[in-house]
Amino acid sequence: xxxxxxxxxxxxxxxxxxxxxxxxxxxxxxxxxxxxxxxxxxxxxxxxxxxxxxxxxxxxxxxxxxxxxxxxxxxxxxxxxxxxxxxxxxxxxxxxxxxxxxxxxxxxxxxxxxxxxxxxxxxxxxxxxxxxxxxxxxxxxxxxxxxxxxxxxxxxxxxxxxxxxxxxxxxxxxxxxxxxxxxxxxxxxxxxxxxxxxxxxxxxxxxxxxxxxxxxxxxxxxxxxxxxxxxxxxxxxxxxxxxxxxxxxx
Amino acid sequence: xxxxxxxxxxxxxxxxxxxxxxxxxxxxxxxxxxxxxxxxxxxxxxxxxxxxxxxxxxxxxxxxxxxxxxxxxxxxxxxxxxxxxxxxxxxxxxxxxxxxxxxxxxxxxxxxxxxxxxxxxxxxxxxxxxxxxxxxxxxxxxxxxxxxxxxxxxxxxxxxxxxxxxxxxxxxxxxxxxxxxxxxxxxxxxxxxxxxxxxxxxxxxxxxxxxxxxxxxxxxxxxxxxxxxxxxxxxxxxxxxxxxxxxxxx
Numbered sequence: 001x002x003x004x005x006x007x008x009x010x011x012x013x014x015x016x017x018x019x020x021x022x023x024x025x026x027x028x029x030x031x032x033x034x035x036x037x038x039x040x041x042x043x044x045x046x047x048x049x050x051x052x053x054x055x056x057x058x059x060x061x062x063x064x065x066x067x068x069x070x071x072x073x074x075x076x077x078x079x080x081x082x083x084x085x086x087x088x089x090x091x092x093x094x095x096x097x098x099x100x101x102x103x104x105x106x107x108x109x110x111x112x113x114x115x116x117x118x119x120x121x122x123x124x125x126x127x128x129x130x131x132x133x134x135x136x137x138x139x140x141x142x143x144x145x146x147x148x149x150x151x152x153x154x155x156x157x158x159x160x161x162x163x164x165x166x167x168x169x170x171x172x173x174x175x176x177x178x179x180x181x182x183x184x185x186x187x188x189x190x191x192x193x194x195x196x197x198x199x200x201x202x203x204x205x206x207x208x209x210x211x212x213x214x215x216x217x218x219x220x221x222x223x224x225x226x227x228x229x230x231x232x233x234x235x236x237x238x239x240x241x242x243x244x245x246x247x248x249x250x
Numbered sequence: 251x252x253x254x255x256x257x258x259x260x261x262x263x264x265x266x267x268x269x270x271x272x273x274x275x276x277x278x279x280x281x282x283x284x285x286x287x288x289x290x291x292x293x294x295x296x297x298x299x300x301x302x303x304x305x306x307x308x309x310x311x312x313x314x315x316x317x318x319x320x321x322x323x324x325x326x327x328x329x330x331x332x333x334x335x336x337x338x339x340x341x342x343x344x345x346x347x348x349x350x351x352x353x354x355x356x357x358x359x360x361x362x363x364x365x366x367x368x369x370x371x372x373x374x375x376x377x378x379x380x381x382x383x384x385x386x387x388x389x390x391x392x393x394x395x396x397x398x399x400x401x402x403x404x405x406x407x408x409x410x411x412x413x414x415x416x417x418x419x420x421x422x423x424x425x426x427x428x429x430x431x432x433x434x435x436x437x438x439x440x441x442x443x444x445x446x447x448x449x450x451x452x453x454x455x456x457x458x459x460x461x462x463x464x465x466x467x468x469x470x471x472x473x474x475x476x477x478x479x480x481x482x483x484x485x486x487x488x489x490x491x492x493x494x495x496x497x498x499x500x
Contacts, residue, residue, distance in 0.1 A: 016455055019292045020423070021283025022470060023457065024276075028297065033271025042269045044304070045297040047278065050455070054294070077436045078456035079443035109436070117439025135460065154460045173270070186327045186359070189367025193329035205266055205300070206328035207273065210385065210404045220272060 006224075007170040009035055010062040011045040014055055014073040014083055015151055018047050026153050027072045034160060039169035040068065050074060055086035063090070063146055068167060070160075073151030075140060077117040083148060084141075088125035091143055098124035101139050108137040132162045142166065171224040176233045180206075180217040183243045191239045192219065199232040201225060256474075257420040259285055260312040261295040264305055264323040264333055265401055268297050276403050277322045284410060289419035290318065300324060305336035313340070313396055318417060320410075323401030325390060327367040333398060334391075338375035341393055348374035351389050358387040382412045392416065421474040426483045430456075430467040433493045441489045442469065449482040451475060 011031050017023040025047065032042045043066055048054040055074075062069045074083030088095035101122035102114075109118060121138035124130065131140035131147065135155045140148050142163065149159045180188060185206055196204040202223035208215045219236050223229045261281050267273040275297065282292045293316055298304040305324070312319045324333030338345035351372035352364075359368060371388035374380065381390035381397065385405045390398050392413065399409045430438060435458055446454040452473035458465045469486050473479045 016453065016472075017457055017470070018279070019282055019295065020425070020472065021279055021281075021286050021292070022425075024279035026274075029268070029271055029274035031271075032269055036271050042271070043299065045269065047295040049293065076456070076458060077439040079439070079446045080453075080455050113436070115436055115440055117443070118436035120439070121436075136465070152458055152460050152465075175270070175272075186363070186365055186368035186371075189327040189329070189370070190365055193367070196329045203266065203330075205330050206326070207267055208326060208402055210402050215386070215402075220267070222266075222270065 005170065007040045007068075007168055008043045008066040009040050009068040009070060010043060010066045012055070012058050012062055012069055012071045013045065013047045013151075014050065014071055015047075016049045016080070018073075019049055027149075027151070027156050030153065030157065031070055031072075031160065034164075036173055038164060038167075039172040040164075040167060041170070041173065050080045050082055052082055052086045052089065055083060056090045059087065059090040059146065063144065066145075068145050068147065070147045070149060070163070072149050072156055075121065075138070075148060075150055077115075077121050077138075081120065084123050084125060087143060087146065087148055091125060091127075091146075093126040093143070095123050095125045097122045098128075098130070100124075100130055104130070104139055105137050129166075131159050134158050134162075173222050173224060174226045174229040176221045176229055178219045178221070178233060178236050178240070180219055180240060183217075183240055184215060185217050188219075188239065188243055191243070192236065195232065195235045195239060199228065199235065201228045202232045204232060204236070255420065257290045257318075257418055258293045258316040259290050259318040259320060260293060260316045262305070262308050262312055262319055262321045263295065263297045263401075264300065264321055265297075266299045266330070268323075269299055277399075277401070277406050280403065280407065281320055281322075281410065284414075286423055286425075288414060288417075289422040290414075290417060291420070291423065300330045300332055302332055302336045302339065305333060306340045309337065309340040309396065313394065316395075318395050318397065320397045320399060320413070322399050322406055325371065325388070325398060325400055327365075327371050327388075331370065334373050334375060337393060337396060337398055341375060341377075341396075343376040343393070345373050345375045347372045348378075348380070350374075350380055354380070354387050354389055379416075381409050384408050384412075423472050423474060424476045424479040426471045426479055428469045428471070428483060428486050428490070430469055430490060433467075433490055434465060435467050438469075438490065438493055441493070442486065445482065445485045445489060449478065449485065451478045452482045454482060454486070 128141035128143040147163045378391035378393040
């Protein structure tokens with residue numbers, strides 16, 4: 001039985017603050033983990049500044065290549081929030097105040113509070129579906145295969161819960177994590193490479209971390225076929241057991 | 251007096267684990283902040299999987315466009331560590347065990363510990379300069395305008411301290427942060443846009459965060475000319491003071 005084809009995605013994180021170091025991005029890792037759990041594989045992520053040309057170029061590079069693109073950031077009420085206009089340009093569609101978006105914002109803002117700045121958040125490219133924002137109302141939107149989400153993590157996360165409902169999903173990646181302790185990477189690297197070569201339907205990674213002056217390593221086996229993942233895991237564990245016992249790896 | 255031209259950089263973070271969500275990247279934000287402090291502007295970041303074609307394509311896209319590219323990850327001893335070979339391919343140079351790298355690794359490993367897997371870490375593209383790794387010895391390297399660093403944050407950080415010594419640096423960006431509290435973004439957005447339009451030599455950003463059910467906002471003014479940054483800051487503070495006093499912004 002052939003494993004079903006992967007459904008793929010990319011993230012385009014937008015914001016000068018992510019590239020100045022002022023804000024440490026927390027959205028890419030969150031989206032990666034979230035999509036993985038529902039069977040969508042994140043294949044690439046890019047961080048670009050609040051620059052229309054950069055956003056358009058990044059979006060066009062990614063949206064033709066992956067099943068879905070999720071953007072984060074740049075949809076607030078200030079002059080540096082230019083994502084919606086850039087997305088419209090990338091898709092070569094018009095953009096204007098969307099009556100649906102303005103109606104939603106009226107639930108939160110009194111008429112005198114609906115400043116021109118806030119109305120900017122109602123600008124939505126033609127042909128988009130709105131993405132609900134239960135936190136602060138001003139919606140995100142989906143156009144084609146692109147989901148445009150907020151940059152503030154809690155708002156992004158709430159929008160993502162809604163956005164994924166319209167995504168096609170594939171088989172969920174099965175992931176097995178094996179603690180290699182106390183065998184160091186350099187000791188099991190050759191044997192692990194041989195196991196990886198012998199199990200081409202799974203992907204095997206070795207991940208060191210460094211704490212208190214020592215490396216600790218985890219070996220991760222990933223694949224869409226649970227039996228093949230389990231088989232590779234057995235091979236890794238047998239290899240580690242032999243090395244722990246002081247034997248030379250096969 | 252004209253502000254000096256910017257020195258620019260991009261990060262290419264390499265690793266399946268960053269895209270599966272297993273590991274949350276902490277290197278991009280660290281490098282962004284670090285480079286900013288020494289006068290190098292991070293302009294773009296990409297995360298790509300452990301796939302040679304993806305690494306080569308990403309590297310070639312970035313290295314022709316920015317003054318420097320820093321890569322993170324994929325230079326360990328296991329089969330999934332393919333960064334050095336991919337970098338050699340991108341630069342169309344040969345790659346082989348480097349006697350300088352092997353000599354450094356002999357400081358850490360006894361001869362019988364220098365397994366074929368560990369020797370992989372001594373593979374360095376022709377024409378590279380080594381980057382010292384004070385934590386675990388196996389070096390990074392610089393080839394052309396590309397700095398190849400480890401993925402483990404503590405090791406990457408130690409390598410970065412060494413790597414930046416060979417970078418040309420520009421004027422350090424002056425950054426002023428203004429708390430907008432209690433004025434919400436939607437209230438100051440229009441006035442802030444006018445200030446931004448009137449101060450084209452600085453970049454002004456507005457950054458909301460959400461905590462305990464409320465938004466809090468910071469306005470950040472950035473630029474290479476301290477006087478122009480200070481002037482824009484004054485305009486922002488005067489605008490906020492007027493709004494706090496309940497006046498309509500000018």
